[in-house]
Amino acid sequence: MRRMTHALLILVDALRADHLGCYAGEDRGTPNADALAGEGVLFRNAVSQASWTRPSTASIMTGLYPSQTGLGGKWNRTREGRLRTRTLDPSIPTLAELVTAAGHATAFVGGNANLKPLFGITRGFTHNMWRSTSDGAVAAEDFERWLLAERPESSFCYAHFMDVHNPMPAGTIPARLDTGLDLSLVEESSQELMNYYAAAVRRADEHIGRVVRALKRARTLEETLIIVSADHGEELGEHGGMLSHGRTLYRETLNVPLIVRLPGGAFAGEEVYEPVQCIDFFPTVLEQLGCPPADVPGRSILPLIRGEEADGGAAFSEYLKPHRYGQSVTTRRHQYVQDYLLEETRTGSPDDLRPGVCVAVKGQPIRGGRFMATKVLIEDPEDEPTLSGVVDGVEEADGSVTVMGIAFEVDGATRFVTNDGSALSLGALEAGDHVTVDFATGPDGLRTATKIRRKAAGGKSKIWGPIEEARDLGAGLRSVTVLGMDVLIDGNVKVRALKNGNREERRESPVERVLAGDFIEVGRELYDIENDPLEARNIVDERPDVAQQLEETLALWTESLEGRSRTTTGDVDVDPETMEQLRLMGYVE
Template sequence: MRTVLVLMDTLRRDALGCYNPEGAAQTPCLDAFAQDSVVFDNHWIGSAPCMPARRDIMCGRYNFLERPWGPVEPFDVTLVDGLRAGGTYTHIATDHCHYARTGGEGYLQLFNTWELFRGQEGDPWVSRIDEPNNMPETFYGRVREQYQKNRGRWPREEDMPSPRTFRAACDFIDENAQDDDFFLMVEAFDPHEPFDVPDTYMELYGGSDGLDRDYFEIPPYKRVSDTDIPDSAVDYVQRRYKALVTMTDHWFGTLVDKLKERGIYEDTMVLVTTDHGYFLGERDYLGKNYMHLYNELAHLPFIVHFPGGARAGERAGQLTQAIDIMPTVLEAHGCPVPPEVCGASLMPLVTDAEAPTRDYGLFGVHAMTVNVTDGRYTYFRAPVPGNQPCFEYAAIPHTIRHKMGTECPDEIECGRFLARTNYPVYKIPCRKPANIDQREDCLEEVHDSLLFDLAEDYGQTHNLVGEDAAAEEHMVALLRRGLIEHEAPREQFDRLGLEPVEDAR
């Protein structure tokens, strides 16, 4: 069995023609791939943002209920460990720079072999002390000096990190096409910001029309109305995002072409998805993390080419999430699914279009709202005022931008606090969500609980909390059930204003 998992960071669902024929980016390669595959219409975010989503994939269970952004933990039972135990060769090619920073440890090292292409975002790669000579004089949003240094290292499109990632994946296929048992993970940082894309792709979307400054590639994580960014610049960055999606689509196409060239496309399982979406001015938002997880962030693309082209061109309405990838790949390779895994294998869908998956999905950012969907309704449960009690649980207390508990070391406990393992972990008071760093009140945008009926209101504009008592009661009960079944720490019930239950730990 051969499996290729392609993860494109920040790939919005509505950017793909197979989901949004009107107004999508130009994605001919992904659209053609969708014709050969099953397109999942009800795929949802789990833990957000980047590294929490990857731990969901690797462990088959939610990260966000226990901790924020962080490494693979010593007690984690992972997808790659299971594959390697069964004799499957594993390799990852990626330019996801967060694997090389504090809080991203342990993921790459799971694989038999791995390649990391440097330079994305603020990756401390090019060691030039002086300011680079390509700093823009005028700009909207943010400019990273380190990225400006890095980007000087790729004079051609094919030298950029995400194209190099896809090229490396093609090299792996060339070298190993004769092998019938491998797992290849291809992880492109694009189309994540900065939206750095050659002019040839921008010309497909109107070039630099509407931009009255030199640079706008990194939006601030703020409301548009709280910035000096005019509508014309918002339109420009939306077009710039689409241009980067088109470039990423092109390089994805080279990978599919290579699989076909080597004669292994038909009997290879290829899964394509993302970790989260992004706001590009919709609802007055730019960026991610600090707002409710509306559909722009949470309703994700997921396209699977099953071996033999099974069910090619069909749509699947079953509810799915990233935690389902681990059991799917393990079952496809004939490996046992560990009992710790909470995801559902999708392999039954190969032969049975009506096979069940799950009837709800939880999702969220640690220490923010906890959200649930049943595929029709989305319910965002806001924390109580003060957002307490709230803790981070970790054996390795690293997270994005800092180490956990440095401001309250005398309050940290250590013990066997997680139901699924006897491995001792730190229990660290959390007073500020780790992923929120550009505002004083981290929860100012999520003080209220929200309920939406997607069948009638996909745009999520009409809050049904207090209006539809039956739907609200149903979703609250589903949320409580989810917290219990996924072994959420007991204080999550208190933090969310839910009556605790005896079997919650």
């Protein structure tokens, strides 16, 4: 007869380790997590394998690194405005599948849209209770109801709480995760935003307490391995981002809390300073439940707790963007980061901005009918011109709409849709609406809208089209005219350019490209995380010995990924409901 045993994984989305009292060394209003730390083992150097939810949770549920799951990238938007993204390949077994196959009950509760069954990360749970909510109380209630109704003999449950991911009372500003929250779009100061974050951490702690109380009511607490952690951390201004993640590999987004309470409270009060990885949760749960081990790079942390292993080795993390690939290795004292600029893009310059060149410019309108750029990308000249911004006015009788000072004719062929794909009419638009306009310019110079899509308010505006005129204004300031609007570009704005056409034409994995030397340049950063936990000073030039050693460590790790890194998995068109859920979380505009 199999012994009664359980494993519970609690992930608090975007939770920083330093916001729990047990890590901060002071009262942070988190008594439930602190109590578990007192009854369990506290890991001071736990590292996520990615700095945003989809790749990090995919690594946790497969025991593989992001490049091995193929889920490191984000979204591709079709010309019709739909999202297309990758799902977890069915050939990759998930933790839930292995545990279920071994005869244990399995359950998932949570609300992050990245964890919908659509994407495959939570594949294999016999009870998948995903809900579209950021209120962790709902997930805690679902767990309590399932546990007390089912009372399984042995089980694995994964609870994902979203309170900290969306800490602002008024909701999320769209696209904040890519660039950080634009403080000009909110009324709160940086300190007020951090207060919101701290309050959300306290709410999440209440849900942890409710879950533990449910285990006590079910009389399974002393037979349960409890892992409390996060999928990633959060930027709070350390490196230029506020309430953002997924864009860097700095400590604030990778160093996650890790509290492990063993059955019976074994090894209570112990602390571990050696690095461990979130992919280690996979083999840890398998060992706890007596399941056969799996061939994955993650390793169980139970031998480390029992003192059967001397150290946790090194921890590795990755990120992937269309033009960049980042790697990080963390040891007990140092973090070393390498950032590769891949071949699809090259660093452009203001001199590249000439008449006839097609650009995609993100930024915001300013006084005088002008536009201040924050990002400029030289695009494929065959792409249709597009404008994304706020409606100034609608003339239904004349059949025209004006967006950011640019007028468009509307005819019977113009399509009107909402962000979720529902039909719309010109009369339903009004000043202040945020829209995206696709259009064509006739021989008479008039612009006719081919499609107008109303979006939610907020986010950056965008102009996408050919440069009509370029001027050097002096003092590092340039002006280009796009779609008849003057766009100002100062010396701090980075200009990037696609190389050899569409960024999606190349399908090799970033690992293969790094090993082949197929990149333009590589940036290197080294931080002493013991003495500089906020990573304010890059010491790569001061400590070339450490940098070289960790660069060699990364090279060996990269070689170990060769042949196991995936460039393709199953693709899926994201439905309008899921698109809206992702938008509310800040993942898409």
